[in-house]
Amino acid sequence: MRHLMVLLLLVVAALLTPSAAAAAQDGEAVGGTLRGPDGEPVAGVTIRVERAGQEIATATSGPDGRWRAAVPAPGDYDVTLDTGTLPDALTLREPDAATLRAVTIRPGQQRTVLFPIVSAADPAPGGAPGLPPAPSGPGSAAVLAQLTLAGIKFGAIIAITAIGLSLIFGTTHLINFAHGELVTIGAMAAFFLNAATIGPGWDLIPSALVAIAIGALVGAVLERALWRPLRIRGTGRIQLFIISIGLSLLLRHLLLVIFGSRPRPYTDYVIQRAVVIGPIAITPRDLVITVLSIVVLVAVGLMLLRTRIGKAMRAVSDDRELAEASGVDAARVDLYVWALGGGLAALGGVLFGLSEVVSWDMGFRLLLLMFAAVILGGLGSAFGAMVGGLVVGLIAQLSTAWFPVELQNAWALGLLILVLLVRPQGVFGRAERIG
């Protein structure tokens, strides 16, 4: 009993050190599957991950040939296959490719790397018919084109999630810090329907549709059960802001308990061969994500411009009192804005989860970028949020052509601060007194 208590105290003490706070075992990793020339898995091979000559992690391939090494942060790593641990009958196709230098791991990414293995008896002829040399060098046109495409995809996802954030601020003056959790809820709902062992195992597309409905419902319930009663009580604006931070902490960690800390992918459309179009290569999955996001953005824009409820949303966002005086039911508009925001956030979550991986804090990682997008475009403006999202995505991705990848979000946040200083009403916002 005494030992047990000591152990318990040690555990408690370990948990109490602030360094044990979130951001622990989730996140970035590198991995892959080792297969021999006939496609049979190769087990027991050691792979080392190093950074600046310092060993970060090692992994050994399992009986199915799979291996995975978690890395502590995004960045560039050297991944080395220890050729001494390969079975004697096998060898690497390119012997000097035992170390893959500067493998770039982006925030939240589960990077897959390949080590082509051939039989030692018939090594590949010199100058193996491998892939053409990858375009490299900062600023090369091909790299920029590729990054621009990635930026549009990332930016469109940010834009989709940020519209709701901006409209919610416009109509109810709430800075919704829990908006990231709506993104995570959407991604996880689709994960449950699509890939969870206890789920029904639907295809991703119907799962995504249901997830959007769930997101819209969660948004509407939050508005009616929490925010509207609080507004009626006359709760102050700063108070509401901090309450949304509490809600964010609560939801995020409940999701962590439900989902677990390990990031997991959807089952569909995960591994695809890239299609090469001119200088750029894109997987059909990323192409669909990009096109679909842009279609959704256009559709939302048309909805806001042409439909009655869309016009009402813009009217309430513009001037609540005036809209109410003109006969708009502002409370109903608030509800629709929350449902729209929740649904779009859920869709953004599914797309983000598809392009990377589903994890418990994915929405929170996206949140500050969403804020950057919203502030860039002007708080309260849906169209501003769309353009702001695209700009933030492009900046984050294009910066990696010249600067280290782990700084990509820092540039976007730096832009956020810069815009706040120079033009706090946003690039498209209406000038009003901010100070």
Place this chain on the structure above:
Amino acid sequence: MDVIAILADATRSALGPVAALYALAAIGLNIHFGYTGLLNFGQVAFMLVGAYGVAVPVAVYGGPLWLGVLVGLALAVVLALLLGVPTLRLRADYLAIATIAAGEVLRIVFNAGFAQPVTGGVFGLSQFAGPFYAANPVPPGAYGLGPLVFGNRDVWVMIVGWGAVALATVGVFLLVRSPWGRVLRGVREDEDAVRSIGKNVFGYKMQSLVLGGVLGGAGGILLAVDAQAVTPNTFNPVVTFYLYTLVILGGAGTVLGPVLGSVVFWFLLSFADSALRQAIGAGYIPPQVIDPADVGALRFALVGLGLMLLLVFRPAGILGNRAEMRLGAGGSGVRRRRLPRATRKPVEGASR
């Protein structure tokens, strides 16, 4: 279930070094948020520069520890000036987003590979506070009552930590009763009114930001010394949320609020943690319902729930006075001016 052990755990963390350093950083945040109405959501950035200010000169450049402490405090002042000059003119909620973003940028940069020679990158720096522990006047041994014991190392950190908290509390007490403190509260209540009587509002806000930032830096220094290690990911935005929770719990805009808030917060947090673990261990809660590994996450969820309930039902906290500190009234752009209750008597003949 061993209730004594749970209470001992809870009391240990309520009095321990971590509670002291959170109290210190929270006193700083209370100057910003409680007295001046500045919605600084980057307090963790001040802790970060304080912690690295002490770690880098000692661990990388081999300097003496006292120099590290001075560098840490100086960096907090520099950060306050850099952050304040451009952002203090922003409205409260914009300031919140700008400061949280600044904190994240710092964390990302300190994490980055190119900063590794100085900051140690993701692995951070460790073992730099040797002289502090070598100077420990407390003889080795365990101190405490029954199951509540602290090692001599912890006792030394606690003496210094709570000593700093006491100094800071007395300082804040004297400052807020001075004419300077009255102007600060005036800024919180109505910036324009203060400006209209010829006070330099920006200057007062800046002084408040520097003072509170230095206390945040001191909290960071204490964290670095206590853990003998710093990594950038320790300083994520959740730490600032914790600080807000405990400032509001104790009572924003009160002298003892942050200290009481920190003690109560850590007591409740580790009480919940320890009780949940014991309940699972003893089989009261089947592991299928709550896995022991989830207890850590549930604690964070409870903090979030607690923060929400506090703000909904008792935004003035334990010590606060509703009339003194009206959250959301000051500096938020949309001001609702409530008359004091006494003057709100219905006018004769004007009843509904």
